[in-house]
Amino acid sequence: MTEFTLYNQGNAPEASKTLLEGSVNAFGMIPNLHAVMAESPQLLEAYQQVHQLFANSSLNNDELTVVWQTINKAHNCQYCLPAHTAVANMMGADPQISEAIKTDSKLPNDKLTVLKDTTLAMVEARGHLSEAQLNAFYDAGYTRQNLLDIVLGMSHKIMSNYTNHIAKTPLDEAFQQFA
Numbered sequence: 777m778t779e780f781t782l783y784n785q786g787n788a789p790e791a792s793k794t795l796l797e798g799s800v801n802a803f804g805m806i807p808n809l810h811a812v813m814a815e816s817p818q819l820l821e822a823y824q825q826v827h828q829l830f831a832n833s834s835l836n837n838d839e840l841t842v843v844w845q846t847i848n849k850a851h852n853c854q855y856c857l858p859a860h861t862a863v864a865n866m867m868g869a870d871p872q873i874s875e876a877i878k879t880d881s882k883l884p885n886d887k888l889t890v891l892k893d894t895t896l897a898m899v900e901a902r903g904h905l906s907e908a909q910l911n912a913f914y915d916a917g918y919t920r921q922n923l924l925d926i927v928l929g930m931s932h933k934i935m936s937n938y939t940n941h942i943a944k945t946p947l948d949e950a951f952q953q954f955a
Contacts, residue, residue: 780943783814791817795824805950809855809936812943819935826932833925841869842888843926845877846895847933855940855947856933858954874954890916895926903927 783789784806785796792814799810813820831840841864848856861874876883883889894913897905905913913923939945947955 780812780945781815782808782811782946784811788814789817792820795820798824805948807859807951808945808948809859809940812945813935813939819939823932823935826928826935830925830929830932833928834919834921835925835929837864837867837869838873838884838888839891839922840867840929841873842877842883842891843895843929844933845874846892847899847930848937849877850896850899851933851937851941853933853937853940854955855945855951856936858947858951861954862951887916887918891918891926894918894923895929898926898930 781787783792783796785793785800788796795817796806796810796814799806810820810823813823833840835843841860844860845857845864848860857874857878861878864874865871870884872884873888875881877892883892890912894905894909897909910923
């Protein structure tokens with residue numbers, strides 16, 4: 777098996793160097809996921825852009841965390857579950873959310889439970905939701921925009937989860953406390 781390189785600003789492909797600088801500015805370090813993605817400047821740039829778009833979507837920080845962590849768990853991403861726990865803490869999201877999703881326990885409220893159930897159904901059914909599932913989502917107070925923003929979050933997570941599976945990205949020391 778070919779090992780993936782953990783790039784830094786010194787050895788990265790030229791087109792990835794500025795992107796990695798953005799990672800340092802955002803996280804105070806280059807997360808190993810970004811270091812792996814630097815092999816493909818296009819993937820790293822897309823990942824960073826989609827991350828920003830999703831972070832600025834119609835969902836609040838608790839809801840973003842539910843979507844990210846539900847997908848991470850469904851995809852069994854051993855890197856992203858702890859990494860997004862750290863990100864959730866940085867964003868000020870309710871710390872119970874990541875733990876509840878990791879352990880299959882109750883979320884802080886019913887609305888977040890509906891969001892988790894809808895996100896998981898979208899992952900498992902490849903976007904095919906029943907009328908009952910859609911009605912439950914809308915009845916909980918969510919909108920069509922929120923539903924489409926879950927699709928955006930899924931796109932974001934596919935880039936990272938699949939990269940981590942392929943590269944077997946080592947967990948950063950900064951995220952190990954959340955593993």
